[in-house]
Amino acid sequence: MSEEQNLNEVLRVRREKLKKLKEMGRDPYKVEKYERTAFSADIKENFEKYEGKEVSIAGRIMAKRTMGKATFIDILDKDGRIQSYVRKDALGEEEYEIFTTYDIGDIVGIKGTVFKTKKQEISVRANEVKLLCKSLQVLPEKWHGLKDPDLRYRQRYVDLIVNPKVKETFLKRNKIIKAIREFLDSKGFLEVETPILNTIAGGAAARPFITHHNTLDIDMYLRIANELYLKRLIVGGFDAVYEMGRMFRNEGMSIKHNPEYTAMEVYVAYKDYEYMMELTENLVAYCAEKANGTTVVNYQGTEIDFKPPWRRVSMHDLVKEKTGIDFYAFESDEEARKVAKEKLKLEVENHMTKGHLVNLAFEEFCEKDLIQPTFVLHHPVEVSPLAKRNPDNSAITNRFEAFVNTWEIANAFSELNDPIDQRQRFEEQLKQREAGDDEAHMMDEDFLNALEVGLPPTGGLGIGIDRLVMLLTDSPSIRDVILFPTMKPID
Structure with missing residues (x-):
């Protein structure tokens, strides 16, 4: 038989x-x-x-x-x-x-x-x-046995029964999420809820999921970020808010990407990106301690120490150090594009400026070396449409991304609160959309109106919760830390 x-x-x-x-x-x-x-x-x-x-x-x-x-x-x-x-x-x-x-x-x-x-x-x-x-x-x-990882994710209920370590991962995830709330609540932050269904996909550069509201007869978008709503709350008078919840991006799937994922955004009035850096490193260290009893974790054989302070380095300096090219020294974007194509063999598009090329070179040549927790600072203004310009150099912004194990786990900046500058950047984003970039920002007139009412100096932060949980639980795939990850239907 x-x-x-x-x-x-x-x-x-x-x-x-x-x-x-x-x-x-x-x-x-x-x-x-x-x-x-x-x-x-x-x-x-x-x-x-x-x-x-x-x-x-x-x-x-x-x-x-x-x-x-x-x-x-x-x-x-x-x-x-x-x-x-x-x-x-x-x-x-x-x-x-x-x-x-x-x-x-x-x-x-x-x-x-x-x-x-x-x-x-x-x-x-x-x-x-x-x-x-x-x-x-x-x-x-x-x-x-559950030899097929695909089956494990499809039948998580069985996975939890026969693989005790899986259950431990999700119990630890719960500890991490509780720790995040403890940390922020103890500092006086208010947890809030904002819409998941939006009429405008804003707050990030990403391709949205589109749905249709029958009664209103309009297309709507599952949120790609909650940033613009949270900043409206700062305008309204809340000094410190955060929201943790599901975001949706209609993009590729990988060990680091699921179309539906958990992220948190934090906004604080009268603070800047320097404050957000300290908040980030202390928050992550607190979570590591709560989950594992130490700031040192072993992730897939690599020892990573989350103890503050983390390394701080500018994106421009990293690119110059790695490639030997100072993109901002070129007289024209055309000249910069030519060098990027010929010397660095980058796939360059005609609309790209010096700032775009700095970001592209960073992603191609620098990210892979960022193993220990590192803050990469001062992103080009072209790729930071919601961040405040650096007062000493208008080509860059007071922004940072936190990298660990070559992954971006956090993104933050001193928020742009100049409504005139913000309108110009939205208009530039619209040009990029018309040129074929379907991840560029849409125009949000109500958000511009909120800025005209007045947004105080504000620091903002976004953290990818799933990636953080991966690192703190030694999980090789994002599917290992999401109870029911997105799966292709079985025919």
Whole structure:
């Protein structure tokens, strides 16, 4: 008999068992609740407190070993596994016979006393076993395991059952998100919520998802960022706000990119990008400590230390150091494009300026060397349409990106609050859209109106939560830190 035929036979037998249980008036799906008085980890960690006491536990059968008139089963609950010892003379002959038909994967409730076996394993000696849910499928490890990572992401519910480390990752993710809120709340920040459906896709350079509102008969966009709404709140008088939530970008998928992902943006009135740098490094170090007890993590074999202060270096200096070319020294954009094409072999487009080329060269030649936490400063104004210009050099902005393990994990700047300058930059972005750049900003008249009402000097910050969680949990793919990542449908 082939493995597939064997599996089909097992599934048929499980359904037969369920049918018999229903005929006996023991339909497990009619059970509505089960009162638990203890959990596996608590019993194991506090054995002296529980020894000899009656407890009520519940969970999934993960292993089963029958030896004559007694059976050992491993029960998996929210905290982990615990063994239960089930004897025929404790349950009675009829109940024990029914119990022996239960399968790995079934969910049961057990009442019994806590004791240690001869092998010193903490266990529960059952005096009652109740079937709470019949599993009609076979857990993967029984047959071929979860060898296919694609299947793990598609059937995360099974992944969580058979791979304990997966559950640990998401428990740690929860710790990190709690730590972020603790850190910001303790500094007086207000957590807010802003729209996910927008009439204008703004706040970032990205391709949006487009949907349609039937009643209004207009196209709308899933947000690519929440920046412009949060800055409106600073205009309205809130001094420090943040929002953590889902963002949506209709772009490529990779180990670092999921179309739907979690990001956080933070805005503080009367502060600048220097303040945001300190906030970023201290926030990330706080999260590392809360998640792992140290600022040092080992990510895929590389030791990374998040302890502040992090290295600070300008984008222009990095490019000049790596390529030997000072793009701002050229007299014209045309001359700069020619050198970028011929000497650096970059794919240059006709609309690109010196600033665009600095950014392009940085992405091509510099990002790959940024392993330890590094703040890259002073991005060209052409690629920073919402950032304040540097007062000493109008070609660059007071902006930074934080890089770790070659990835950008944060982006921040002193916010542009000059409505005239902002309008000019939006207009320049519109020209870029007309030239074929569908990631360039749209015009947002209401945001310009808010700036005309008056935005105080403000520092802003965006952090990619999923990438941060990847680093702090040693997860190789963004899909490992998103419970249900985007997957291509199975045909």
